[in-house]
Amino acid sequence: MRKSRSWILWLIVGLTIVSVLAPLAQHDERDGFEMQKFGRLPVLLNGRIKPLDTVARTSLLIIQGKQTLTIEHGEMTAIDWLAEVMFKASEADRRKIFVIRSPETQAAIGRNDPAEKYFSFLDLSSHLQEIEQQADLAQKVEAQVRSPFQRDIIKLFERLTLYHRLQNTLEVAGTENFKAQIDDLLKNIHPSQVPMNSGITAEALQSLGFLAETGYFFPIPPVPPNDDPLQWRKMGESVLQFITAGDLHPAVSAWATMASAYAANDPAGFNAELDRYSDWVREHFPNRVHKAGVESVFNQLEPFYSAMIIYLLIFILACGSWLAWPQSLGRCAYVLLVVTFVIHTAGLITRMYLEGRPPVTNLYSSAVFIGWGAVLLGILLERFFRNGIGSATASAIGFLTLLIAHHLSLDGDTMEMMRAVLDTNAWLATHVVMVTLGYASTFLAGFLALTYIVRGAFTPSLDRATANSLARMVYGIVCFATLFSFVGTILGGIWADQSWGRFWGWDPKENGAALIVLWNAIILHARWGGLVRQRGLMVLAVFGNVVTSWSWFGVNMLGIGLHSYGFMDSAFPWLIGFALSQILFMLIGMLPLHTWRSQLEAPRAPPVREMTKVSA
Amino acid sequence: MATATLPNEFLKPLRVFASLRLTVVCLGCGMLLIFLGTLAQVHLGIHAVQARYFQSLLVFWSPRGADWKIPILPGGYLLGTVLLVNLIAAHATRFEVSRKKIGIFLLHLGVILLLLGQLLTGLYARETQMRLDNGQTLGYSEAPREVELAVIDVTDPSFDQVVSVPEEVLARGGTIQNPTLPFTIGIRRFLPNARLTMRAQEPNAPVSLATTGFGPNVVVTELPRTVKDDERDLTSAFIEINGVQGSLGTWLVSNAIADRQSFSVNDHSYELIMRQRRFYKQFALTLIHFEHDRYAGTDIPKNFSSRVRLLDSERGENREVLISMNDPLRYRGYTFYQAGFDNNDTTTILQVVKNPAMLLPYIACGLVGLGLLVQFSMHLFGFVRKRNR
Secondary structure (H helix, E strand, O other): OOHHHHHHHHHHHHHHHHHHHHHHHOOOOHHHOOHHHHHOOEEEEOOEEEEHHHHHHHHHHHHHOOOOEEEOOEEEOHHHHHHHHHHOHHHHOOOEEEEOOOHHHHHHOOOOOOOOOEEEHHHHHOOHHHHHHHHHHHHOOOHHHOOHHHHHHHHHHHHHHHHHHHHOOOOOOOOOOHHHHHHHHHHHOOOOOOHHHHOOOHHHHHHHHHHHHHOOOEOEOOOOOOOOHHHOEOHHHHHHHHHHHOOOOHHHHHHHHHHHHHHOOOHHHHHHHHHHHHHHHHHHOHHHHHHHHHHHHHHHHOHHHHHHHHHHHHHHHHHHOOOOOHHHHHHHHHHHHHHHHHHHHHHHHHHHHHHOOOOOOOHHHHHHHHHHHHHHHHHHHHHHHOOOHHHHHHHHHHHHHHHHHHHHHHHOOOOOOOOHHHOOHHHHHHHHHHHHHHHHHHHHHHHHHHHHHHHHHHOOOOOHHHHHHHHHHHHHHHHHHHHHHHHHHHHHHHHHHHHHOOOOOOOHHHHHHHHHHHHHHHHHHHHHOOOOOHHHHHHHHHHHHHHHHHHHOHHHHHOOOOOOOOOOHHHHHHHHHHHHHHHHHHHHHOOOHHHOOOOOOOOOOOOOOOOOOOOO | OOOOOOOHHHHHHHHHHHOHHHHHHHHHHHHHHHHHHHHHHHOOOHHHHHHHHHOOOEEEEOOOOOOOOEEEEEOHHHHHHHHHHHHHHHHHHOOOOOHHHHHHHHHHHHHHHHHHHHHHHHHHOEEEEEEEEOOOEEEEEEEEEEEEEEEEEOOOOOOOEEEEEEHHHHHHOEEEEOOOOOOEEEEEEEEOOEEEEEHHHOOOOOOOOOOOOOHHHEEEEEOOOOOOOOOOOOOEEEEEEEEOOEEEEEEEEEOOOOOOEEEEEOOEEEEEEEEEEEEEEEEEEEEEEEEEEEOOOOOOEEEEEEEEEEEEOOOOEEEEEEEEOOEOEEEOOEEEEEEEEEOOOOEEEEEEEEOOOOOHHHHHHHHHHHHHHHHHHHHHHHHHHHHHO
């Protein structure tokens, strides 16, 4: 590359890194309240101790489908929103965060305006009973056969329930001065085994019981400090404990002070208590606080989201390199690919650290890992062949898988606890990683083959040398795919033998894995037997995309079997569309050569028979 | 040029089976079979799918309600066998034994073991269940989908003498004679699955075959065998007890009837019951405690475990064992897995598996992995070396 262009390359790389790290420089300090620090406080939810920031983001995602809230003057972060929901119920109730698109669901709340899609809790509050009733009716129908309205109304009900529970976690929604109430209790209560004898009023007791039952997350850490997640308590539980046993937990008055200060618009009081409580938890739970801090930085950086966008940029650069400036653009794409791979890897490692698990634990992380594996192999291919193909295909898969991951993350927290049989790091690290790498490499082979077909049929850019190098890449990657998917699948069988007593049970997910192994074996045997040549190899490899997407997603949509993750109705049309598009590319790949724009004369050498010698 | 050492005439018929084309066709059929067998699970239970698609020679299709069927695909057993022959024939005719082929050889050996292992498992493995309540001791497990007729001599209060007739014998019909019983058992009718209703609810139903016991008051309607995993066949039969003096009556027995029915012959008292088929072990298990752990603040199960006492007087074993998810008890050829629970966490359900071919997949996995690794790394290094030259 000429020197004059190299500074542009480094400028692009530098700008990318700066834009990825930029969110760290932002300081969220809404109206003087230290919200960033507030978001780092650890709480327990769904079995995992996480920063309040994660609770805020996942809740807002579930309720409105986005991690930030658009308001009249700019944007509101998730943690700002959560603080308002918990401490200023009347204001939060006016925010239009509930999206209702279906006209039928709108009818259920007495609305009929297609232009109006966003509703506030206040808008919906007079229809809560109807919504609950309809949701109850819909719940009685089996999940697979529910109508779109039934699914929609159940979702709406769940979102409203979540909102209601968030509001009633730290204090009963609408409480004006929670700190004063706690102080009153401290002054007037004589703790007693029988709560009614402690001097507490029946109303206060009732509202504490409500708080203990309704609360969404567990804000009160164990006393004396220890690492057992089972000992975290809800606000209501902890106060009730004080009434029966004495000793008010210091966290109770800390949260109550913050609540009252926020409600009274007193940033100084809020920040002072926040500092005091932050120091207290850091002193007693240093590991938890450290992890929560790492997690909130991770949330802020959104490394997979950034990587997704850069992969798209790389794809454009790499494809561009086949049209103009192959050297400069190709090199730029490659360097960016490596940089993005580092970001991707850092994200993956952070997740592993936070979860204490191998990389793949659910469908979301499988998407992230498939992208990672494909990019790694793509970088190796690019190092060998230096023709932009490795960069283009790897970045395409990286982009698509992270896009899928992004959509999967809309369901809430992506770091879930592992159900009983899955609670084993040894098998997650071996079987699951192997099978997922099998997916990644089968996809990579399929996308390389797509490159061959698209460039060959629609552009004049596929010359014999490029075609031959693509054939070598596809062949090599299919070999890799066979290795990973075969060994991974058998390891899965052994896991099943260890935990369920049978090696193979014809469960849909097992069958899906077996299909990938069989398809890769078919490709290799058809090639060795001379049943297909170069283009045939490409056409077969494209079908690998269909088989893998079936195994990865399709079987989960059947809603049966031990591996099913629930019914993902919304993804179904996409899967069908993807499969059809791949079949279309296969058909294009089978068109007579003279209809292709690239002039590929038939290869002169006889078909490769590398592994077998048929006797004459 | 011939590459094998065996005489050519001997190999000729084998070559037909050794072709790569056959391999590809078999693998393709295998994919189709697995795909259809997956889709079928939407409507059929896993047991029905296994029997129809994978543990069969041919897969049949018949339109809804029709009584004819046509074969549409080779079943798992047929495909597996053809692949096995194909693989062995290929090695006998085409492959040179050489260092370059060692990877392929290991890998194919692994595949052969895998196929054999699945065949043997399908034929000889037995899966039963043991349901233990807190404190209960059992020396047998039960087949969840198979019944037996037990004829129990309860004359001696200190022990029961049991003669049990397995389902397959009942299904054959005819008359059963056993040297320890002073009577024969005639099978008047056998129903693999049936619905039982009280006669009072269906007064117009035809008269029952049964003449004594619960039978006369019950109307039995035959049903097809269930194809769902969460349903159990209510297998029923009408049996006639014939002593030397002639018939003592006809009884209805069914695994839907939990109570025993009694009669006596020659001063001996007998009881009849149809129950899930039992497999007695040389040892017994007692459930000490079942534990169901959840993650904090959720209903997500973290672990299930059963603390049991293993009693084996023959071998002098008397010890506590913890059976938990991913950590089974293996003892005397049986493996006990934590499979489920019931009755508010006071009952544990253990899956009891006896599989003589259990080790084959482990060996196969090693061979296949090693073979693929060796073969592909030889390729990769060859490729890199060529490029670097």
